[in-house]
Amino acid sequence: MRLPVHLLCAGSLSCLLLAGVSGSASAWAAGSAAVPASVPAPAPAAPSAVAGVARGVPDSFADLAARLLPAVVNVSTTQTVKSGDDDDDEDGDGEDQLPQMPNFPQGSPFEKFFHDFMNRQNSPDAPPRRMQALGSGFIIDPAGYIVTNNHVIRHADKITVTLQDNTVLTARAVGHDDRTDLALLKVDSKKPLPAVHFGDSDKRRVGDWVLAIGNPFGLSGTVTAGIISSRGRNIDQGPYDDFIQTDAPINKGNSGGPLFDMDGNVIGVNTAIYSPSGGSVGIGFSIPASEAQGIIEQLRKTGKVSRGWLGVRIQNVTQDIADGLNLTPARGALVAGVEKDGPAAKAKLQTGDVIQSLDGHPIEGKALPRLSAQLPVGTVAHLGVWRHGKTIDVPVTIGALPEPAAEPEKKPAPATKSSAEVSLSTLGFAVGALDAAARQKYNLPAAQKGVVVTSVKDGGLASDRGLKEGDVVTEVQQAEVTSPADLKKRIEAAQKAKKKSILLLVHDADGLRWVPFPLTGDDTP
Template sequence: MRLSSHLLCAGSLSCLLLAGVSGPVAAWAAEGAALAAAPQAAAPVAGRLNGAPDSFADLAAKLLPAVVNVSTTQTVKSGSDEDDEDGDGGDDQLPQMPNFPQGSPFEKFFHDFMNRQSSPDAPPRRMQALGSGFIIDPAGYIVTNNHVIRHADKITVTLQDNTVLTARAVGHDDRTDLALLKVDSKKPLPAVHFGDSDKRRVGDWVLAIGNPFGLSGTVTAGIISSRGRNIDQGPYDDFIQTDAPINKGNSGGPLFDMDGNVIGVNTAIYSPSGGSVGIGFSIPANEARGILEQLRKTGKVSRGWLGVRIQNVTQDIADGLGLSPARGALVAGVEKDGPAAKAKLQTGDVIQTLDGQSIEGKALPRLSAQLPVGTVAHLGVWRHGKMVDVPVTIGMLPEPAAEPEAKPAATPKGAAEVSLSKLGFSVGPLDAAARQKYSLPSGQKGVLVTSVKDGGLASDRGLREGDVVTEVQQAEVTSPADLKKRIEDAQKAHKKSVLLLVHDADGLRWVPFPLNGEDTP
């Protein structure tokens, strides 16, 4: 008994898509679901709190007809990249070969069999997947997750009364994992409406309805466990966390408040085992609503764009900048010719407000993406010890494009390797040999990290051999001697820490290093 496809979102976060369900698995899932639900159903309520419902039955009966089963089929050619598009290594797609004695006829038989299954010339296979969705318009518009219908050849929707309809994708958004479907029906369909997710608080009751393990029309209850969760799913994470039991197959299903309004779209769970452990995540309705409106009108989503790379302000970073308290979004990079560059934003600026609203680093991409393209936003920026107002015209988030080949940067004359022993690393010139060794672009500027001491400050802060330091205290460095002098200047100025702008495999980030007493690099 196993699932033929396991779709991972991030680390131990599992998407809620159920793929390739067999009869025995469905039976096992039904038994497991019953066992998981039993303790919740049997638990008595002692000292009932105000507002706790006696039963969810009336509300569930009202909402169930608008929740649908979404089924997809996809043709997958054996040996293609799509066999492993879910990132699980593809190991569960084919049986594993038993450990037969080397050279035995059984070993050859199984080896030949598995080669035929994975051969590019093998016949295509049909894969099926199940998810959930909900109707938001009687005309037949249905919301689900993008990963439920991604690459599907055919999409069918099954209503609560077992009516089966063929659906087409109106549009999808990869960044938030939302998709909008359309079905044609001879009669108006039962629909539900979005509520104001911002009004719902931690501790409020919620209902989740969906099709866990293909078991249609399953209702579970719980509370909102947390708000504003960032699970590193994407740049716009702002999930509602709930303990309402949800499992694979719940993808795209609704999360309801006690007024029967949709306040979230169930998208991911945290689970070491793949089943519900009471930690589920939903896309807030207030975020989903605008995206779905755009999908309905144009079939795609356009987002606002500032053109900056940012990171959160830690206490170490704040000490290096002389900023108190430690809050805001630190600018680690500015896109050339982007809105921020045109507004004269600089690396080392700390964006603390957006149109008067206080922000933290992780929230800035999401909030700026929600701004209409062409509008003027006002950034409250902390720069060199004082606050300044920076008006910026919001641009449109561009599609990823290949970077043009840049001209090689000249290596500074007289550059030599320098050891910064107190900080735990050494630096050297960024010459042609170093670019080739570490696969650095020809236009990369800065100073190369040549070695990092195990257990030292640099190692603890994630510095690695091959990283490039481009700035120290918001000033460019072009040679090891230049870098060392900048650090010594910060120490003479009695700075608590010094900030290095480092370019690593993930891009640019500010790295703080404490400066202790009279120690020298």
């Protein structure tokens, strides 16, 4: 179940939402002198013999807030929406839609009035409408460079920035990055603007005090305080999720605003909140400065972002997967697929390899896309790979992440009876040969190899693990399968060998993934 995560822009009629979903470098705005880099250190904690005693609550955040507020801005956007665009709710949460007609008593004059009004608004001949959205941003260079979220300015026809002293400036987008939801704006000012700079978010720990400044619901210059609640949060916004979680109250309109540490450094860009109601419940998410800084540098230099790419499809190593591979302990990134002619393929990585380190640093599956994206294109990285019980060093030349290609529209194929099935009752599914009839029925390419899943038992092991009719099993325990009988034979052999689990490589609508099936214990029917 997907959590109710809300992006934080606010609008009178509409909220511009994220269309899609990292990097690390030195701070290029560190030389800006508009905001003093040094902030008086908090009073030292009273001596104590007990390790880990918390510092006292600061007497006030007023001095720090006064220094930082001038560098935080209100970002306002205007978008022209033509008739017929109202149903373009890309995020599926209804926030891109126009207000619905209020519930009036049936047959009342108000019902007729609003019904006629909404019909006129939705008519194909209706004139274009102007829609507005509000967000936040912060100045990182006195020359007028401003950081905000991409979803704040996406599709905007006009962007205006309001400073703390109510000066209104027209902004232009220098560049944006859909994958991390970051954007860089530029305004022209006759005088240097107050600015802040990025800090080292990696040094900030859970429990550290933070300040969030922004424009919730258009209320400019709002300061809230809290602590870092957690690090490394994945909220399913994209492959590079590594959010800072904070309990500093942030709401819609805070999008793109800064999260400060007690030294006045930006350690995060406020982006989303967890909220069943849409308002703050004390769970907010910020893009770490260590990730945002490199993205912003690239946007300033080139207007776009270039990422490193390994060319592998990976998944986390669970205990079930580790048991199937005889891997101890259960850690690393399991290679579920290798892109043809990609960097990993050229380095001879194989499906079933477990990548356990990158340039000597231990990694987990979810972190690999983000860490490899930070590597400069053309450099050589060294992967520590576990393969068939041995750890080997695999050098790989980092490639450039290709732009996603538009997928051709698939037409459903007519159902045609396939060949005889083989039932794997203990695993909860049946398979058939991947013949011409199966390829036609499930719209599978001629090059696809393996056996096709023809049925899945409701509530069975396969159903619990996400197998669906039409999926294709291509390997068992890293060995190819070419027929249903071959698959059944390999599973029975694993059972006789008293293996705890078995791994199937499955090709589904999302690509390749390893699926572990327990062969002993309570999960086996």
